[in-house]
Amino acid sequence: MKSKWRISLTAAVVAVGLLAPITVSAANAAPVEIPLWTHNGGNKAELADVNLVVKDFNASQSKYKVTVKAFPQINYNDAIVASAAANRLPCIMDTDAPVVPSWVYAGYLSPLTVDKKITNKLQTSVKGSYGGKLYSAGFYDAAIALLARKSTIADAGLRTPTVAKPWTLAEFNDALAKAKASGKFDYALSLGTGWDGEWYPYGFSPLLQSFGGDLIDRKGLKTAEGVLNGTAGVAWGKWFQNIFTSGLAPKKETADQRDNGFITGKIAYQWNGSWAAASAAEKLGDDFIALPPPNLGTKAYIGGGSWQWAVSSSCANKAGANAWLQFALQTKYLTKFADDLFNLPITPDATKASKIFGPGSKYSEFATFSATFALIRPATPAYPVIAKIYETATKDIINGADVQKTLDGAVDQINKNLKDNYYYVKKK
Incomplete structure (x- = not known):
């Protein structure tokens, strides 16, 4: 990034x-x-x-x-x-x-x-x-995609998702389950948990937003109540946690898993940025494919x-x-x-x-993903604080913490910061 x-x-x-x-x-x-x-x-x-x-x-x-x-x-x-x-x-x-x-x-x-x-x-x-x-x-800009092999999709009998019709939540879950059941991979998915910091809100909050939740209510930017810890947010948290508890992805990737797990064939799919595409394509040749983000409920999103x-x-x-x-x-x-x-x-x-990214070029889909699915992180002075709170909460969820309690705690911290700073509204 x-x-x-x-x-x-x-x-x-x-x-x-x-x-x-x-x-x-x-x-x-x-x-x-x-x-x-x-x-x-x-x-x-x-x-x-x-x-x-x-x-x-x-x-x-x-x-x-x-x-x-x-x-x-x-x-x-x-x-x-x-x-x-x-x-x-x-x-x-x-x-x-x-x-x-x-x-x-x-x-x-x-x-x-x-x-x-x-x-x-x-x-x-x-x-x-x-x-x-x-x-x-x-x-x-940059764009996240689901990096994959065409052969993995074909062997599992899956539909190849498109920009117009990304995988649904059910289809994405099915793809991960079939990759694990095949016995060909150590893990079905690499999510980049070997990174810290901004990767968490940049890489993972679009999945929360696809469920229908968010880091803060964007209408007024005065509360996270109901959007981070509401029904959609909790549904995201439980689904995300299950990816790790069911062994579909490593909780904390090693540097080798993060950087080489997908291209060496040890991990079936990789949620990663356009910056990783060149090395993957060079290694996998014509078998490489970059898939659009899945639509997990409302709309497919990636960070912008x-x-x-x-x-x-x-x-x-x-x-x-x-x-x-x-x-x-x-x-x-x-x-x-x-x-x-x-x-x-x-x-x-x-x-x-x-x-490299023009129409008909090898990586043109990344430009399309960026133009179609990119959602900027919330435009509030509180964002650096929100990002850190979300990172901590997400790591806790990955490691098995109660989802509702964890998100409620995150909301309390975010809202306290907003209130303590007068909702970042300066006196005129």
Whole structure:
């Protein structure tokens, strides 16, 4: 899974004298520096693409000069928080999609002024909106799918699900049961329990939402009561728990099970992201297939939203920062980010131009999954807290805790946080 964030300083020209010297001075003035920070310090390929956009933008005009500072992802958030406390944020910064509302609430970000004709073409999951305003925009997205072998489906006599008709809950359960009964696999399903952190809400809350539950009531964003611990939420929890108690999936995957269990044939199906598709396809060849998410009750969902770009509220030259972002959202760059990094294109034109994800290409289904099934995580400043509470509750459920009591406890914690923070509504 992936992730992004930034700010700026401005230069002033003091002119003394007649009109002609003033005009010459302004024309010869050095470009205004626009600092950009990114979490890609450890990702050479993505950093190279960011640097290319910066280089091209700087060469395209003489008014602004964007400068790049890259941090290792592990240190990035600390750098942002420390800089915000000192009122020294950069002008442009990348941010992980679900934390955008909390950054807006904290006063870090300013609304984008990028031309709406451009942002309207972006897939909804790559736009960070809060309070009716757009604060961030991404260059790509990712998509989860159910990775499988065609031969596994055929041997079990199963229907191959499609975007128009995903597997139902009964069909998905049947597929897992038949994989286990075949005796060919150690486990029927890999769910990525070898990961921690954001994978839990990103990977598992769409299954809860497919049942009809959610992390919070999205209508008012003031309570989780009835949506996380209601009938649908409890049904999800019991079904999810049964996957582990019945031995269909390992409770805590080893690194080898997580990374190699599916491609080595020890696990029949894998719930994983588009980032895992290339190695699986290379290993399995024509037998590889990426299936759409199952519809477990209401609708099929996957998580939406990856790293996005924003402009800081303290940026002294927001116009220049927005100009860079608007320049970066050209189709040629969005296509390059997709094809170079194996990330998903997020406009119709970029998808059409993509050699990897375009129509008729080997991985075109992932772009379709993202455009069709992606649901962003709840747009609330409380999300980082909700995500952690949900992760803990889900791990407890996996390990056999009472589902209703566990979800009730999670709701109590979430609602307390909301109430303690006045439901994240600031006084006007």
